Amino acid sequence: KAYTTxxxxxxxxPAQDSVWTKATSGSPTxxxxxxxxxSCGNTxxxxxxxxxxxxxxxxxxxxxxxxxVGTSATRGNGLQIQIQEKSSINTIMAEVIIKNNAIYLYDGxxxxxxxxxxxxxxxxxxxxxxVDNSSNKATVYYAEAQNPRKYSKITGSLSTDSNTTxxxxxxxxxxxxxxxxxxxxxxxxxxxxxxGFGLSDKSVF
Numbered sequence: 001k002a003y004t005t006x007x008x009x010x011x012x013x014p015a016q017d018s019v020w021t022k023a024t025s026g027s028p029t030x031x032x033x034x035x036x037x038x039s040c041g042n043t044x045x046x047x048x049x050x051x052x053x054x055x056x057x058x059x060x061x062x063x064x065x066x067x068x069v070g071t072s073a074t075r076g077n078g079l080q081i082q083i084q085e086k087s088s089i090n091t092i093m094a095e096v097i098i099k100n101n102a103i104y105l106y107d108g109x110x111x112x113x114x115x116x117x118x119x120x121x122x123x124x125x126x127x128x129x130x131v132d133n134s135s136n137k138a139t140v141y142y143a144e145a146q147n148p149r150k151y152s153k154i155t156g157s158l159s160t161d162s163n164t165t166x167x168x169x170x171x172x173x174x175x176x177x178x179x180x181x182x183x184x185x186x187x188x189x190x191x192x193x194x195x196g197f198g199l200s201d202k203s204v205f
Contacts, residue, residue: 002060002196006050007188010035014187020048028172037067038077039181040172047171054192055084058132060199061168061189064145066124068100070180071172073116077182079170080108081131081138085160092158094131094138095173098182103127105140105156109163114156117142124185126151130199136160139199145185 006019010032014020026044031037038046052059059081071077074097082093093108102118103125126145131138136158141151170187172180190196 002190003194004062004188005191005194008048008186010185014048020050023047023049025175034185036184037181038172038184039179040175041179042177043175045172045175047169047173048187049167049169050189052083052166052168052191055086055133055166057190057192057195058086058130058134058198059083059168059189059191060195061129061170061187063098063127063129063170063187064124064185065098065127065182066145066185067181067183068098069182070176070178071097071099071182072176073097073099073102073104074106075174075176076180077172079129079168079187080173081129081168082108082163083131083133083166084164085136086133088160089164090160091163091166092131092133092136092138092160094129094158096127096129096140098125098127103140103142103154105138105154107156107158109159109161114138114158115140115154117152117154128199130195131158132198141199
């Protein structure tokens with residue numbers, strides 16, 4: 001069975017009670033209503049990080065985000081997962097950039113583009129990301145966040161690095177030289193046994 005290790009919902013800001021560690025550059029804004037509205041100036045960023053404490057099952061992240069403005073093909077709104085290989089303390093790192101009409105998967109250690117889906121007509125993204133630290137692969141499922149959901153998939157292989165830090169990060173994670181904004185409705189992750197059988201090369205309904 002699989003289940004979530006931690007869920008964030010727009011009830012309070014993610015860093016409340018230090019559940020997530022907020023990092024900013026400049027003076028970005030975060031506003032809670034029925035969503036978390038993030039807004040950054042040209043060189044500003046705002047993101048939320050939490051350490052990964054159990055690498056035995058890889059990591060599975062789930063996010064819902066929309067109203068994405070200013071994100072480019074390489075920088076802006078998205079998430080990062082850096083986790084140690086199952087067999088060593090070297091890490092692999094997946095970076096997912098979520099644009100208003102496209103989604104990109106990068107190797108976070110090399111900045112190399114692994115896969116993308118462009119020309120999308122998605123209003124609100126539902127995104128699932130599984131980083132498999134046995135095969136060193138990342139798989140991204142994405143769909144319109146409405147029922148019934150029909151997910152599509154992109155995937156890629158990740159390189160290793162001697163950096164041993166394990167963490168998951170989400171938000172407006174990088175600057176583009178233009179103003180950026182995005183709304184977030186959910187961010188959850190599963191680690192260790194909570195990932196179940198994972199999602200790589202599996203069907204999602």
